[in-house]
Amino acid sequence: MLAMNYRGPQRVRIDNKPMPQIQHPEDAIVRVTRSCICGSDLHLYNGNVPDTRPGSTFGHEFIGVVEEVGADIRQLKVGDMVMVPFNIACGKCAFCRQELYGNCHESNPEATAVGGIFGYSHTAGGYDGGQAEYVRVPYADFGPTVIPDWMHPDDAVLLTDVVPTGYQAAEMGGIQPGDTVVVFGAGPIGIMAAKCAWLFGAGRVIVIDQEEYRLEFVRNFAQCEAYNFRSIEDPVVFIKKTTDWMGADVCIDAVGAEAAGNALNTLTGRKMLLQAGSSTALHWAINSVKKGGVVSIVGVYGPTDNLIPIGNVVNKGITIRANQASVKRLLPRLIEHIRNGILDPKAMITHRIPLEEVADAYRIFSDKLDNCIKTVLIPPKSNA
Amino acid sequence: MDKLAQKYTHINGWGIDIDPKNDPTYPIKKRTNEEQEGYTWQRPAQQQSHVEVLHSIERPNLSATFGTSVPPRGLSGQLRRYAFKYSESHYGHWLPLLLADRVAAVEGIVADLKQGRIPDFFAEKGRKAEWKYNPQRVVIRVAVTVAVATAAWAFFNSKRKGHE
Numbered sequence: 001m002l003a004m005n006y007r008g009p010q011r012v013r014i015d016n017k018p019m020p021q022i023q024h025p026e027d028a029i030v031r032v033t034r035s036c037i038c039g040s041d042l043h044l045y046n047g048n049v050p051d052t053r054p055g056s057t058f059g060h061e062f063i064g065v066v067e068e069v070g071a072d073i074r075q076l077k078v079g080d081m082v083m084v085p086f087n088i089a090c091g092k093c094a095f096c097r098q099e100l101y102g103n104c105h106e107s108n109p110e111a112t113a114v115g116g117i118f119g120y121s122h123t124a125g126g127y128d129g130g131q132a133e134y135v136r137v138p139y140a141d142f143g144p145t146v147i148p149d150w151m152h153p154d155d156a157v158l159l160t161d162v163v164p165t166g167y168q169a170a171e172m173g174g175i176q177p178g179d180t181v182v183v184f185g186a187g188p189i190g191i192m193a194a195k196c197a198w199l200f201g202a203g204r205v206i207v208i209d210q211e212e213y214r215l216e217f218v219r220n221f222a223q224c225e226a227y228n229f230r231s232i233e234d235p236v237v238f239i240k241k242t243t244d245w246m247g248a249d250v251c252i253d254a255v256g257a258e259a260a261g262n263a264l265n266t267l268t269g270r271k272m273l274l275q276a277g278s279s280t281a282l283h284w285a286i287n288s289v290k291k292g293g294v295v296s297i298v299g300v301y302g303p304t305d306n307l308i309p310i311g312n313v314v315n316k317g318i319t320i321r322a323n324q325a326s327v328k329r330l331l332p333r334l335i336e337h338i339r340n341g342i343l344d345p346k347a348m349i350t351h352r353i354p355l356e357e358v359a360d361a362y363r364i365f366s367d368k369l370d371n372c373i374k375t376v377l378i379p380p381k382s383n384a
Numbered sequence: 385m386d387k388l389a390q391k392y393t394h395i396n397g398w399g400i401d402i403d404p405k406n407d408p409t410y411p412i413k414k415r416t417n418e419e420q421e422g423y424t425w426q427r428p429a430q431q432q433s434h435v436e437v438l439h440s441i442e443r444p445n446l447s448a449t450f451g452t453s454v455p456p457r458g459l460s461g462q463l464r465r466y467a468f469k470y471s472e473s474h475y476g477h478w479l480p481l482l483l484a485d486r487v488a489a490v491e492g493i494v495a496d497l498k499q500g501r502i503p504d505f506f507a508e509k510g511r512k513a514e515w516k517y518n519p520q521r522v523v524i525r526v527a528v529t530v531a532v533a534t535a536a537w538a539f540f541n542s543k544r545k546g547h548e
Contacts, residue, residue, distance in 0.1 A: 008489030011508040024431040024449050050481035051464070053454035054492040072429070090448060094423040106428055106448040109439035111472055116451070123481075126437070126451030138449040139428070177388050177402055198395050201402040203388070223395055273482060304478050333401075342397035363510025369517035 002380065003057045003132030004358045009047030010366075014356050017057065020128065020136035025072035028140030030084065033382040034157045035062035035130040035355075037365045037375045039187045040300040043257050044121060045362055048270070048277055049302055051110065051122040058119040059377075060086035061161045062130025063153060066144075075141045082144035083156045084137055085164075085327030088116030088125060091142035102324030107138065113303060114324065123303060131358060133379045145331055148339075154346035155338050157376065158188075163334050163345050165298050165325035166192025166254070170200050172296040172321035173250035177201035182239055182248040182288055184281040186214035186226065188348050188374045189298060190254035194222035195343065197250075206248070208235055208284070210260055213371040221347060229261055239288040247290030255281035256299025265307065276302030286312055297322035351375040436461075438468040460488035 005015040020029055038061055044052050066080045076082070088108075089101035095115075096104050107116030108125035116138070119129015128135060137144060147156045166189050175181060181197040183190045186209035197205045205224035209215055215226040232238040239248055257277020260266060261284075269278030277300075285295045286309055295318055313320065337343040350373045353361040358377060365375045392398035428448040435455040439446050456464045463484035470476035496503050506512070515522050 007492050007503065007508055008486070011489075011503075011505065012510075013504075013508045023452065025429055026449070047482075047485060050478045050485065051467075052485055053460075054485070054488045055454040057453065088449070090428050092428060093425050097425070104447075105443075107450070109437060109443070109446040109450045110468075112440050112442045113472060116447070116449070122438075122451070122454070125447075126453050128451065128453040171401075177385060177399065198392070198398050199401045201388070201399040203391075302478075303472060304475070337397065340397075342400070359508050359510040360513035361510070363513040364517065366510075367514065367518065369513060 001133040002355060003128070004059065004355070006044065006052065006056045006058060007054050010045060010362075012045065012058075012359050012362055014358050017128075017132070020134050022068060022070045023136065024138060025070040026139050026141060027070040028066050028073060028076055028137045028144070029068040030062075030064040030082065030130075030135050030137050030144070031067045031381065032062050032064040032130050032133060032135055032379050033081075034064075034153055035059045035132075035377045035379075036157055036160075036162070037131070037361060037377065038161055039189060039258070040120075040256065041362075042366050043277065043300055043302065045366060046258070046270070048257055048273060049121045049123060050304075053122060053126075056119065056121065057128040057132050059129030059131030059135075060118040060120055061157060062118070062135065063147065063157045063160065064130070064135070066140075067134065069140060073141050076144060076146075080144075081147045083147050083160050083331075084118070084130070084135075084144045085331070086117055086120075086161045087143070087324060087327055088118065088127065088138050089143055089328065090139050099326055099329045100323070101143075101326040101328050111303065117324075131355065131377055133355070133381055143328060145328070148335065151335070151338065152346055154349055154376065155344075158345035158348070158374075159331060159334060159338075160327065161325065162188045162348070162374070163192055163338075163343065164327045164330040165189050166194075167196045167199075167330055167334060168323070168325045169193040169252045169254060169296050169298040170196040170202075172294075172298075172323070173197070173200070173252060174294050174319075174321070175200035175202050175250055178203035179249035180204040180206070180243055181250045181252065182206045182208065182285070183224075183252045183254055184208050184285055185253070185255035185259075185299065186211065186218045187254065190252070191218045191221055191348060191373070192343075192345065193252050193254050193298070194218055194224045197252075198223070199337075199342070202250075206239070206242070208239075211368055214368075214373060217348075217373060235261070235284050236287045243290070247293060248288055249290060250294045250296065251285035251289040253282045253285045253295065253297045253299040257301050259299075269306070275306045276304040277306065279306035279308050282306070282308050286316075286318060289316070289318055291316045292318070294319045294321060296320075298325065348374045349376055353377055355379040438464060440472055441468065442471050458488070458491050460484040460491055463487060
C-alpha cells in the first residue's frame with residue numbers, strides 16, 4: 001500500500017509499505033479515505049520530537065472505511081464509515097474511566113505522560129498513522145465513531161482532532177459569560193478555539209498571529225478581533241492596554257513548539273533543540289492573562305523543558321489547564337453543533353492534495369505557502 | 385445574563401454551552417473517589433510482541449497494545465536501548481533518542497543506497513511546491529549555498545597555497 005514515509009527532518013516521501021495486520025483481538029483495519037496534516041505533525045516533520053524514527057508514517061487525523069475487524073470486535077462492522085479519534089484509548093483503564101482518553105494507560109508503553117496517538121512517534125506508542133491507504137486501529141470498538149449519513153466527510157475528518165482540540169481549549173479556559181479570551185495562534189486549532197470561545201459565553205475574543213491571511217480568515221470565520229504581533233510592538237502590553245491594563249480573563253496557547261516572535265526562543269527551541277520547542281506563545285499567554293486568570297494550553301510541546309516565566313504563574317495566581325483533547329468525550333456534543341449549523345469546520349480546508357504528493361503538501365503547510373490553512377490528503381483508493 | 389445574550393445575537397450559538405458548574409472544568413471534573421480504593425481495572429488482552437518493543441522504566445510492563453512500526457535496529461537502535469535505561473524525567477533518556485533519530489536518518493540513506501535507490505532530496509523536501517509558490521526563497525537559498533560553498537573553497541584553497 002502507499003504510505004507517507006518519514007526519512008529525517010523535513011524529508012518525507014510516498015512509498016510502498018506492507019499492509020497493516022490485525023495484531024490484537026480489538027484491532028480493526030481501516031481503508032483511509034481522507035487524512036489531514038496537523039500543525040503538530042510539523043513538530044515531527046522538523047525532527048523536534050524525540051524517538052521519531054525514520055520509516056514511520058505520520059497522520060493522526062483521518063477517516064475511512066472498516067475493512068477488517070479483530071476477533072473481539074462486537075460493534076464495528078466491515079463497511080462502516082468511521083471517524084477515528086487521534087487518541088488511542090482502551091476505555092477501561094483508570095484514566096479512560098475519568099474520560100482522560102488522551103492519557104490512556106494501555107496504549108503506549110514507551111512514555112507514561114501521554115497515551116497512544118496514531119502516527120506520532122514512538123514517544124506516543126510507535127503506531128503508524130493515517131497518511132496512508134490503510135491503517136491499523138487498536139481498540140476499534142471504543143474509539144472509532146460511525147459517521148452520520150448527513151455529515152460531510154470534510155467535517156468528519158476535522159472532528160478527529162481540530163474541532164475537539166479547539167473546543168477543549170475554550171472549555172479548559174473555564175470561560176464565564178462576558179470574559180475576554182485571547183487566543184495565541186491562528187492555525188486551525190486557534191481558529192476553532194476562537195469560534196468555540198463564544199459558545200461558552202465569551203464577551204470578547206482576540207486572536208494573535210503573524211500571518212495576515214490567517215488573521216483575515218479568523219476575523220470572518222470566528223467573528224473576532226485579530227492582530228498581527230509583527231505590527232504591535234509588544235503583544236503583552238497590547239493585551240494589557242486593550243483590557244484596561246488588567247489582562248485577559250483567559251489566554252489560550254494554540255501554537256506550541258513552532259512559535260515565532262522571540263529570537264532567543266526560536267534559536268534555542270526550534271534551531272538548537274535546547275528546549276522542547278519555542279515557548280513564545282505560552283510565555284505571552286502567562287504574561288497577558290490577568291491575575292487569577294486561566295491559561296489553557298493545547299499547543300504541543302516536546303517532552304523535555306521549556307523556558308517559561310513560572311515565577312509569574314505563582315505571583316499572579318494563574319490556573320493552568322492543559323491536555324490533549326479527549327476526542328471521544330466531546331464527539332456527541334460537537335456532532336450536534338455541526339448538525340445545527342453552529343460549527344462549520346470544513347470551511348477551514350484550503351488544500352486537497354493527492355497522498356502521492358505528500359512531500360509537497362508538507363512543504364506547503366509548513367511554510368504557509370499559497371495561503372494554506374488546512375491540508376487534506378486524498379489517497380488514490382479513497383473513492384471520495 | 386439575558387442582557388449579555390442580547391448583545392451577541394449576531395453570533396450563532398453564543399452562550400449555548402455556558403456551564404455555571406464549569407469550575408473546576410475538564411480534565412479534573414470527572415475525578416471520582418474510586419482512586420482512594422486503588423487503581424485497578426480489567427486489562428484488555430495483551431498484544432503479543434513479534435518485534436522488540438522498548439518500554440518506559442516508569443511502568444512495569446508493556447501496555448496492552450502498542451505500535452510496531454519501526455523496531456530498534458542498527459546503531460540508532462543501540463542508542464534507543466541505552467535511552468530506555470533512564471526515566472522520562474532524565475536527559476539521559478531524551479537526548480540519546482534525539483541523537484538516535486539523526487543517526488537513523490543517515491542509516492536510512494545508506495539503506496536506500498544499498499537497495500540501489502538514490503534519495504531524491506529535492507522531492508522529499510517538497511522543493512517543487514516551494515518553487516511554485518515561493519521561487520524567490522528558493523533562489524535565495526541556492527544563492528546563499530553557492531556563496532558559502534565558494535567562500536569555503538576559496539578559504540581552504542588560499543590556506544593550501546600558503547603552505548606550498
